[in-house]
Amino acid sequence: MKIRVFIATASLVASGGLVAFAGSAQAALYTVCVGDGGAVTVNGDLVVPAGESCTLTGTKVKGSVTVQAGADLVAADATFNGAVNVGQDGYLDLTDTAVKGALTTQAAFGAHLQNSSVKAGITATDGFVYAVDSTLGGTVRATTGELYVSGSSLSGALTGERNLYTDVYDSTVKGALTVSGNSLGGVLCASEVEGKAVYKNNSDTLQLGGDGLLGSCAGATYFGGDVAVTDNTATVVLDNAIVRGGLTATGNTPALRVGPLARVRGAITGETTAAASAARSAKAAPQDRGGDLAKKAAHRAEEARADAHEAGDSGL
Structure with a gap:
């Protein structure tokens, strides 16, 4: 039986903020985000724990990003070098943010992309995908949810299957x-x-x-x-x-x-x-489907910011 010992990296520890863990029985470094995070570089993966909220501004994550069940991640001016995964009833809100891997949501509340990019495609099952003025690479596929794309450029195929609707405005x-x-x-x-x-x-x-x-x-x-x-x-x-x-x-x-x-x-x-x-x-x-989604996204993002602020500032 392996015993995993976690050691907090002191430079990233702050109450309610970003906490990095390195497992002695596991080489990967990952960071848990609860609260507000700033312009730092996370060398490994980043996780928003179930039911928690995280906001990031100017943050760079070299690994993958996971938003667990019921959690929220609101990011602006961020860069994610790996994949982003959003769990059941999780929420992702990206503004001016680059995702260099793939974005996957599974029974999530939704994903809102504003002036952002996803390089390796989007796969969404249930929940909504609301992309505005964004650049989407790979294949974008949304199933059994809501799909709304506006002012965006897609380099691959777009599929909306068994959704409520699939709306595309002013896009390529x-x-x-x-x-x-x-x-x-x-x-x-x-x-x-x-x-x-x-x-x-x-x-x-x-x-x-x-x-x-x-x-x-x-x-x-x-x-x-x-x-x-x-x-x-x-x-x-x-x-x-x-x-x-x-x-x-x-x-x-x-x-x-x-x-x-x-x-x-x-x-x-x-x-x-x-x-x-x-x-x-x-x-x-x-x-107005776009208007309805904008309101839904804004309400969830506002709640997430309030919860993250209450959890505490990372001071980074």
């Missing part, structure tokens, strides 16, 4: 875009998709470019490849969009509606109907 997706099984459909607004776009088995409403049933959208949408809209029970409108490939529209109830500002360069397969000018037919949006 250099890989494929797949939206499937979303119960409230999705929006693609003033964006560019360079790979193939697939919308299948969605319900409620799909607004692909232009003004539409979910509200106003200024700016055209560009599809660099083929677009497949299949087997949806959603009301689907394609307008103010250029499709450089072909369009497949089969198995949709009702049929895909194509507006007067839509241009399809390739062949059209399946059933489509003409839609009136979206500007005349648009209904008021039932909710």
Whole structure:
């Protein structure tokens, strides 16, 4: 039986702040963060313990970052060289922060990225992913949650599967875009998709470019490849969009509606109907999804900051 002896690194110890531990039976160095941390370098991994809150400003973590169940991590101007993992009901809030590894959330409350980057992809199951003005590398995949991307650049594929919705505004997706099984459909607004776009088995409403049933959208949408809209029970409108490939529209109830500002360069397969000018037919949006997520994220972040401040300042 191995006995693990933990030795606190004195230079990082502070009440309620950052505490680094090195195990004699384990070579890795890791740091526990409870409270407020500043512009220091963490040479190993960083852990936010279950149910605790940590705020970081200007911090660099050379290892991985783990946000345990029910914990919160709010970081600004930080750099994480490794992967970031968020547990059940955990929350991650990043502003002006670079993640050089992958971001994984599992049944988390959510992840909010603002002016941040994730180099090696995002995998999220349950909870929300809310990315604004961010740079996302690798593959971004969100399942059974909420996915909202705005003003962002994605170098790989984007997949929203069995979410409430998958909404993409003013963004560039250099890989494929797949939206499937979303119960409230999705929006693609003033964006560019360079790979193939697939919308299948969605319900409620799909607004692909232009003004539409979910509200106003200024700016055209560009599809660099083929677009497949299949087997949806959603009301689907394609307008103010250029499709450089072909369009497949089969198995949709009702049929895909194509507006007067839509241009399809390739062949059209399946059933489509003409839609009136979206500007005349648009209904008021039932909710501002981005606004709702912003409020949800801001409330959790505010609570996390208060809890971290109460735990104490690391003095670093």
